Amino acid sequence: MSSASFGTAKDEIRQAINIVDLVGSYLDLRRQGSGYVALCPWHDDSKPSLQVNPARQIWKCWVCGIGGDIFSFIMRHEGVEFREALKLLADRAGIQLTQQKQRPITPGSPDDKAALLAATAWAEKQFHEYLLKSEAAEVARQYLEDRGITPASVEKFNIGFSPDSFTWLLDRSRNTPHSPAVLEAVDLVGKSERGTFYDRFRGRVIFPIRDAQSRPIAFGGRVLPSSKDQGGKYVNSRETKLFSKREQLYALDLASKAARKSRHLTVVEGYTDVVLCHQFGVDDVVACLGTALGEGHIPLLRRFADTITLLLDGDEAGQKRTNDILELFVTATIDLRVLTLPDELDPADFLLEYGATQFNQLLKEKSVDALEHKIRVATHELDIARETHRASTALEEILATLAKYAMARGADPKSLRTQQLIARLARQFLVEETFVRERYNQLCQVSREAKRPVIVTSAPASTSQIPLRPEFKLNAISMDEIELLEILVAHYELAGTALSELGELDLSADATKVIFRTYRQLEEAGESLDFGRVLAEIEDAQLKSLMVQLVEVADRKASKANLDPPTRLRHLLQKIHRGHEQRIIREKEEYLQLPEANDQQKHDVFLEILEAKRRQQGLIAPTDG
Ligand SMILES: [Zn+2]
Structure with missing residues (x-):
């Protein structure tokens, strides 16, 4: 293996990898003239529109109006940033990237990322096979069937089951390269105060969490309804070298493929919601992992989507949290729509009861932009004529968000859209329009003077x-x-x-x-x-x-x-x-x-x-x- 710093690596990798081989390993290439063509993966392509030019070592799609080299092909195809594309291509070319001040990593140690990934892939397989084959897993298979999850979905999501034992996974790892220390580093086993290792997931249905490249990096375990386990309904892997719950989304590897054309993603709350959505053919759906949608998710979402629909269960908690999330999305400039499902149903229940057509229709017709949602939540069950204090607090809150939104996007406070919104707010809250406008202008001033909002940027340093x-x-x-x-x-x-x-x-x-x-x-x-x-x-x-x-x-x-x-x-x-x-x-x-x-x-x-x-x-x- 040769070795290169990031600076010269670009050139070395460029020389080592032929674009025809690279694109050909992802798409079906056909010879045409002096170059090659393939069906473009980024639009609904019926005739091959993606062209590869071997002389220039470039690709392009005239329909999408995009093109690039080996690096940007990987960036777009894998949904990664430049640095990650560089690493993937370096691996492919057998070029070792050297970084300064990096201490040597012992292969197979808990510092070795490859060893961690091998361990999670191995464990995923153990859990999955146990679910499919073991007699003791019948109760889990029954549970999944009761939830309406088909065997095909079990396969697609590699769902598994961990028997109710403190040493099952540890025992199986004994004659493998996966040491207890490595298993601990990916949070598959824990260590007691006396220093003994034990299985973290016991008697739980296992949902493997995969990164954008479909590699299992963590696990979510759901307790069976019959279990006496007191560890909570869900147990998720803790933060590890591979996994950060604030920066990863469940099923993103699958959903990103669907989002490639629509540039839209739906975010739901639970694993089973995601599984059922995909099962019903609604496949641009992801879920957060034991945390609310937050700032860390935005760069990831932006890679694949321009519009996000946040699907909320009809319960009180969902309603409240929307306000926090809204503020975040407002300043991070991403188009956010919100849909609250009727009758306090979660997406899984809704799909099983009404089917995909109704679900899609609801998404299309009943989702509102984040601001409209905020107005609805703020004025829900509010008697504006009588509860004047609550009403003015609600109005103030809406205006503050609106001002922040306008300033973050560099919008003109005098724009027609803003004027219309102000008129609408004045009508809804039974206040003079001039008063609303004045207060809004003041809040814009405050926002402008406050520290600049964080703009998520993909531009290189x-x-x-x-x-x-x-x-x-x-x-x-x-x-x-x-x-x-x-x-x-x-x-x-x-x-x-x-x-x-x-x-x-x-x-x-x-x-x-x-x-x-x-x-x-x-x-x-x-x-x-x-x-x-x-x-x-x-x-x-x-x-x-x-x-x-x-x-x-x-x-x-x-x-x-x-x-x-x-x-x-x-x-x-x-x-x-x-x-x-x-x-x-x-x-x-x-x-x-x-x-x-x-x-x-x-x-x-x-x-x-x-x-x-x-x-x-x-x-x-x-x-x-
Ligand atoms: Zn295209």
């Missing part, structure tokens, strides 16, 4: 100077900058000239700045600037997609361009400099209009403008002749 989440889209870039990038990707031998003549200030689009910065960093590191190398260096999937678009356009244009590339670049650099000067002049002219600038300042700025205009003419002059 190297783009940290650019605020919020920049949109890396082709149509956000000026024609001149697109042409500049085209020349860079198609004629990297000219990159040196562009880098020495242009600074980031000369550029206006975020995407151009980040790409340009990447070229500069590679140049300073003495690395190659060819397209594949630069593409591998960029970590943002959207930006990779944009690079692929650029190189395709550049390749098509190459034969048609009537000027040689160095001349095109020279003209372009002049135009870009001129554009930058013009922006400066515009800003200064705007400054002259400001009432607070004094005469001396205005005079100075005026001189600066004159000078800039002269400079500009100097720039233009040579091309005129």
Whole structure:
């Protein structure tokens, strides 16, 4: 195995893995012309729309408008961030990633993640086979049948059963590589004060919890109704090296496949709810793991979905918790819808009683956006005319959330939608509209001054100077900058000239700045600037997609361009400099209009403008002749 740090690993991995082999191991590739095609996994594809270009080592789908390299293929397909894709591909290529300050890990020890994963996979199999084959598991099989869970679902979710014994799993592990210490590290066994190990799951139906790559990493155990166990209805694995309940969701590996096309996920409360939803064909459903939906779940959810529907049981607790969750989602800018099931039914009961068609219909028609839900909860059973104190508290709470929501999204407090909401609130709470509006504006002010909300961002660290989440889209870039990038990707031998003549200030689009910065960093590191190398260096999937678009356009244009590339670049650099000067002049002219600038300042700025205009003419002059 060779060894590489993260920096050079990108290049080594890129050289080691052929995109045709990689994509071919996931999709059915067919030869077409000089490349390959496959059915695109990200849209409902009937003719193969996903193209793989072996010469450029890129893929793209014109229908989805996305493309990329080996890294972003894995990012999208496995739903992982760049770092994780890098690790997966390094494994595949047999390249060992070295990280600084890492102490050596003894294989098979509790520090060895591979050993932990092997142990959880082994245990999952033991529990599952015990459920299927053991006579003593009849009571568990009966329980699952009573809950309406079919044998096919038992298979799909690898449901298992642990016999009511303190040593069953430990005994079975005796002649395996899975030591008690490793089993303890994944919380399958506990250790008593006297130092003896014991099984953590006893007499429970076992729901394996899997990560996004379908590897079992933890377990949820449900007690049987007949059991005298006092350990609670559910026992979940505690936090381990593999498992964090605040950052993982049950059945995400299965649901993410369904969410790929719909970009929607439904979050329910229990394991059996998830199992039954999938069993009824509603397969974009996940559950939280013994914790409420929280901040840690959002990055994970955002990878797969733009809209989340939170399904609540009709009970009181569900109603109350919505307020906490709502605030979180409001500041984290994700579209959240809420559905409360009727008659205090949970999703499993509802499906068994009414079926999937009604369930889907309810999801579509009865879910409301998080804000509407908040209004409904706040005004539920409230006599606004009589209970004035409760009513004004409720109104204040709604306005505060609304203000936070508007500020977090950078929304205009005077927007039509806001005005409509304010009018509606005024009507509902029997208050003057002007009063509601004034209070709302005050709260917006408070929110603005409070600390900035946490914006979940997928942008790589190297783009940290650019605020919020920049949109890396082709149509956000000026024609001149697109042409500049085209020349860079198609004629990297000219990159040196562009880098020495242009600074980031000369550029206006975020995407151009980040790409340009990447070229500069590679140049300073003495690395190659060819397209594949630069593409591998960029970590943002959207930006990779944009690079692929650029190189395709550049390749098509190459034969048609009537000027040689160095001349095109020279003209372009002049135009870009001129554009930058013009922006400066515009800003200064705007400054002259400001009432607070004094005469001396205005005079100075005026001189600066004159000078800039002269400079500009100097720039233009040579091309005129
Ligand atoms: Zn597609």
